[in-house]
Amino acid sequence: MTMIALRGAIEIGLIYGLVALALYISYRTLDIADLTVDGTFALGAATTAVCTVAGHPVLGLFAAMGAGVLAGFVTAILQTKLKVQSILAGIITMTALYSINIIVMGNRSNLPMAKNDTLFTLIPEFAGDYTRLIVIAAVIALVCVITVLFFRTPLGLSVRATGDNRDMVSASSINPAFTTTVGLCAANAVVGLAGALFAQYQKVGDSTSGTGTVVIGLASLIIGEVLLGRRSVVRGVIGAIVGAIIYRIIIAAALSASISASNLKLVSAIIVAVAISYPAIKEQLDLHKMRKAAKVK
Amino acid sequence: MSKMLVLDQVCKTFNPGSVNEKVVLTDLSLELEKGDFVTIIGGNGTGKSTLFNAVSGNFYVDSGRVELDGQDITFLKDYQRANQIGRLFQDPLKGTAPNMTIEENLSLAYMRNTKGALRFGISAKERELFRQRLAMLDLGLEDRMKSKVGLLSGGQRQALTLLMATLVTPKLLLLDEHTAALDPATAEKVLNITKKIVEENGLTCMMITHNIGDALSLGNRTIMMDSGKIILDISGEERSQMTVPKLLEMFHQKSNKALDNDRILLAK
Ligand SMILES: Nc1ncnc2c1ncn2[C@@H]1O[C@H](COP(=O)(O)OP(=O)(O)OP(=O)(O)O)[C@@H](O)[C@H]1O
Ligand SMILES: [Mg+2]
Numbered sequence: 431m432t433m434i435a436l437r438g439a440i441e442i443g444l445i446y447g448l449v450a451l452a453l454y455i456s457y458r459t460l461d462i463a464d465l466t467v468d469g470t471f472a473l474g475a476a477t478t479a480v481c482t483v484a485g486h487p488v489l490g491l492f493a494a495m496g497a498g499v500l501a502g503f504v505t506a507i508l509q510t511k512l513k514v515q516s517i518l519a520g521i522i523t524m525t526a527l528y529s530i531n532i533i534v535m536g537n538r539s540n541l542p543m544a545k546n547d548t549l550f551t552l553i554p555e556f557a558g559d560y561t562r563l564i565v566i567a568a569v570i571a572l573v574c575v576i577t578v579l580f581f582r583t584p585l586g587l588s589v590r591a592t593g594d595n596r597d598m599v600s601a602s603s604i605n606p607a608f609t610t611t612v613g614l615c616a617a618n619a620v621v622g623l624a625g626a627l628f629a630q631y632q633k634v635g636d637s638t639s640g641t642g643t644v645v646i647g648l649a650s651l652i653i654g655e656v657l658l659g660r661r662s663v664v665r666g667v668i669g670a671i672v673g674a675i676i677y678r679i680i681i682a683a684a685l686s687a688s689i690s691a692s693n694l695k696l697v698s699a700i701i702v703a704v705a706i707s708y709p710a711i712k713e714q715l716d717l718h719k720m721r722k723a724a725k726v727k
Numbered sequence: 728m729s730k731m732l733v734l735d736q737v738c739k740t741f742n743p744g745s746v747n748e749k750v751v752l753t754d755l756s757l758e759l760e761k762g763d764f765v766t767i768i769g770g771n772g773t774g775k776s777t778l779f780n781a782v783s784g785n786f787y788v789d790s791g792r793v794e795l796d797g798q799d800i801t802f803l804k805d806y807q808r809a810n811q812i813g814r815l816f817q818d819p820l821k822g823t824a825p826n827m828t829i830e831e832n833l834s835l836a837y838m839r840n841t842k843g844a845l846r847f848g849i850s851a852k853e854r855e856l857f858r859q860r861l862a863m864l865d866l867g868l869e870d871r872m873k874s875k876v877g878l879l880s881g882g883q884r885q886a887l888t889l890l891m892a893t894l895v896t897p898k899l900l901l902l903d904e905h906t907a908a909l910d911p912a913t914a915e916k917v918l919n920i921t922k923k924i925v926e927e928n929g930l931t932c933m934m935i936t937h938n939i940g941d942a943l944s945l946g947n948r949t950i951m952m953d954s955g956k957i958i959l960d961i962s963g964e965e966r967s968q969m970t971v972p973k974l975l976e977m978f979h980q981k982s983n984k985a986l987d988n989d990r991i992l993l994a995k
Binding site: 579582583584587588590591594595597598599600601602603604605606 | 804805806807809810813814821822823824825826827831832834835836838839846847848891892
């Protein structure tokens with residue numbers, strides 16, 4: 431792999447690290463498999479593209495987060511108030527977003543920003559080729575710090591408890607529907623930002639850019655957990671980002687080993703399936719070993 | 728003296744109108760004075776836990792009224808009642824978040840007090856309070872405040888849950904066979920802690936138990952439930968004269984009567 435390819439992988443990995451971080455909030459912390467993510471990622475891209483074309487790339491990042499909050503809110507209402515199963519709630523919102531994203535971009539499926547200033551062209555090249563990497567890393571670091579701090583506030587603590595023991599949250603006089611909503615809004619805000627950064631990075635807002643994002647995010651999250659463990663929030667957050675970078679490097683390596691881009695989704699799916707089923711497989715193997723050992727005696 | 732809890736002709740039927748229809752509470756009325764410690768006995772499925780559910784708001788009652796310390800709480804949601812009502816279940820896993828540390832769990836329970844404040848982490852003052860309270864349990868938990876609760880034993884978790892339920896003094900404490908899943912020695916320890924906490928804070932408390940001895944030795948009043956009704960309610964002189972064998976006999980009499988009723992029904 432060339433240096434340029436590696437740097438590119440790290441840059442994209444950092445951006446997708448936000449998706450893994452969002453899944454850390456929804457999937458790991460709230461214990462909800464939130465499939466809104468695919469739609470929210472593209473929503474972030476669409477929203478930011480519209481703002482960027484209008485000359486406001488930085489505002490576009492915040493707008494993308496706001497749009498993400500709305501998407502998360504819709505999913506949360508479906509789940510908590512209208513009692514739609516959580517997976518289905520996500521699928522419904524995601525499906526609606528396919529249309530909405532196209533509407534947002536003025537009835538087109540993509541919106542190029544090639545001629546417009548983006549976050550990356552606005553900032554002077556203070557570190558040569560590494561400028562872009564440093565800018566992305568700074569944004570991601572900021573989001574990570576805010577996430578860790580959030581989880582230390584009383585509200586953040588109750589969001590964590592909601593996924594851990596919902597009954598106990600009500601027993602502490604906190605409405606679990608509220609904490610679920612807060613968690614889903616926060617997670618989707620982060621995804622929206624990821625979609626926005628990705629779009630500005632690629633210089634195009636694409637309504638299909640979100641497809642498969644959940645799986646990539648999950649794979650990254652799990653790679654991070656395998657490496658850093660799950661012991662604390664700080665580890666979880668750092669793990670998500672590190673996992674996403676490693677995932678991208680694996681993908682880049684696969685690409686340079688001439689696995690075609692269309693097969694990448696298959697590779698991702700396999701990584702996720704293996705990673706999630708790893709504990710079950712290990713248990714089977716251990717049992718097998720024990721039986722064998724018992725027979726030898 | 729003011730009434731702490733008033734249940735006025737409370738009814739609850741599960742799955743009304745279906746084949747699974749189950750009348751559980753029928754015109755149940757109960758009044759608790761402030762500082763009352765009531766023990767509740769009764770056979771399986773007689774509606775004891777359902778009574779607690781009605782008080783703590785797991786569902787709305789079909790008819791009747793629930794009043795806590797003069798406030799009508801009939802239509803308050805469970806989490807809205809929770810800052811005034813503490814509750815423990817038989818299952819020690821129910822009351823705590825296993826993947827969070829002891830101090831984080833306590834901090835959550837303490838939020839009933841500190842609601843809405845924006846803070847990062849647990850303050851030194853709070854931590855000191857938690858440490859003092861944990862030390863009262865005499866289980867050495869005060870030195871393990873950063874351990875995850877999932878690592879504790881059932882008894883330790885139940886003691887912690889008790890502490891959490893009473894950390895912000897509730898108006899009413901509901902104990903649903905909270906020592907039933909523990910070994911005898913641990914059960915006694917948790918029961919002693921319960922006694923201590925209830926006495927020190929002058930709590931109003933209801934405790935469901937299947938141990939008739941405990942039912943008579945703890946608290947100041949004992950009620951017996953059958954088919955969603957209170958069939959015996961003793962306190963004062965009558966209660967101090969009551970013995971375990973006598974109560975057991977009454978218990979069997981009443982449940983036999985229920986059985987006879989069933990037979991009569993079937994004979995038709
Ligand atoms: N949510 C529910 N839906 C349907 N039926 C219920 C529900 N909760 C309780 N019941 C029924 O109500 C009856 C009373 O149950 P409850 O749990 O109050 O009994 P209990 O007195 O606490 O018994 P135990 O001593 O076994 O704990 C039982 O027949 C039970 O099946
Ligand atoms: Mg019960």
